[in-house]
Amino acid sequence: MIVWSVVKVGLLGLVVSGCWSEPGLVDDAFTPAQWTRLQAELTVPALDACALSTGTWAQPRCDRLARLGQQLFFEPAFSRNGATACVTCHDPGRWFVDAREDNQVSRSVTEQSTLGWTRRNAISVVNVGLTATLAPKQQVFTWVGKYASSGEVLALALTAMGQPKVPASYASVAGVIRNSPSYAAQYADVFARSSGLASDEQVFQDVELAFEAYMRRLGSVDAPFDRYLAGDASAIDDRARRGFAVFVGRGTCIECHRGPAFTDLQFHSTGVPQVGHAPAVDPGRVEITDAPDDTGRFRTSSLRNIAETGPYMHDGALASLDDVIWFYRRGGGVAGYEGDKDPRLTPLELTDDDARDLEAFLRTLTGAEIDPSLRVDLRMPMACAGATCAP
C-alpha cells in the first residue's frame, strides 16, 4: 500500500497552468513517480456493460435484456401501492438519486403511505458497472455491502416498495412479467423460455439480471478530472489542481477514497450522526458480518459525480459539499455515533482556501450526463399489471 501522507504538497498560489514551476514536480505537488502511481491508481479500467454477474452476454441479446430492464426500472407494478418504481428514488433526471423534497433519507412509498421512511439515503445507481468491475462478485452493494450485484438489490428495493421480504415476493415479481403481454413476450425472447412455465424464483432471478443489465449502462466516468489525469493540464483549473493535492496530501482523503471510483469499497466508521427521519441507531455493517468491529461502519462512497448527488452520507445528514468538508476538517463525527471512529480521522489543518480548493477538485469529478435514451420510460401502453393497468 502506498503511504500518501508522504506526498509533498506544493506552495499555494504557485501553480501555473500546464507548467511545472518547481523543477521535476507535476503541478508543484507530485514527483513524476508519484504522478505515475496516481495515474495507475485512478485511471478508469475498460468497462463492459454486458459482462454481467452471471457471465458475459452477447449483443444484441444483451441490448434487449437492458431494454427490458429499463422498462422495469420505471414500472410501478412491483410496489404494493402500485405507484412506486425504482425511478421514484433513483430519478433519471437527477443522476439517479432521490430528487424529491425532504430526501435526507428516502420516503418508502407515496405521501399517503403509512409505511414511513426507509432507513437510509438512496445511493445513485450511476457507475454501478464500475463498482462491479472493480469488485467482481463481491458483496459491495448498498451502504453496508449486502449484495454482490446491483440486480440483487431488487430484494431490498421491494421492501422499500412495501412488498414482503424475498422469497415471499417471488410470486408477485413473476406475476408482473406474466400479467403483461409485452413483458411476457420480451422475457420469452430474451431468456428463450416462457415466464409462465419458469418457476417464480427463476423469473425473479431473471428480473434481477434485467435490472443489472440496464443499470450497468448508466456509466459516467469521463469527467474533467479524468482528462487532467490523462495529461490534459488545462482540463481543470488551478484551484481544482491544488484541491487534488490537498485530497491526496494533507486532506488524507485518498486513504479511503482511492481507486478509479474514489472508494476502496471497504467499510469504515466516520462518526456520521443519525439525524432527521433516519432511525436513532443504525448499526451499519455489523448487520451483515456480525463482527462487533463493524458496528457503525458504512461503505466508503464513490466521489464520482459527487457534486450532483447530495444529500451526503448514509443517512443524508450533510446537505452540501461544504458541510462534508467541514465534517472532515473537524476530524469526522464528534460524539454519540455507533462504534469506533476510524483512527485516521483526526482534525485536519486545512485553511479556508484549502477547503475551497478541495471542493473545486470534487466538482471536477462530474462526468457527462447519462445518454438521454437511457433515461426515458420505454414502457408500452399495455405494459402494466394489476392496479396500475390503464384501460
Ligand code: HEC
Ligand atoms: C423508496 C426508495 C427506493 C426505491 C423505490 C428503490 N430504491 Fe434503490 N436504494 C434506495 C436506498 C435508500 C438505497 C440505499 C440502501 C441501503 O444501503 O441500505 C438504495 C440502494 C440501491 C442500490 C445500491 C447502489 C450501490 O452502489 O450500492 C441499487 C443498485 C438500487 N438501489 C437499485 C434499485 C432498483 C433496481 C430499484 C427498483 C427495483 C430501486 N433501487 C428502488 C432507495 C430506493
Ligand code: HEC
Ligand atoms: C477513514 C476513511 C475515510 C477518509 C479518510 C475520508 N473518507 Fe469520505 N467517506 C468515508 C466513508 C466510510 C463514507 C460514508 C460514511 C457514511 O455515510 O456513514 C464517506 C463519505 C464521504 C462523502 C459523501 C459521499 C456520499 O455520496 O454521500 C464525501 C463527499 C466524502 N466522503 C469526501 C471525503 C473527503 C473530501 C475526504 C478528505 C477530507 C474524505 N472523504 C476522507 C470514508 C473516508
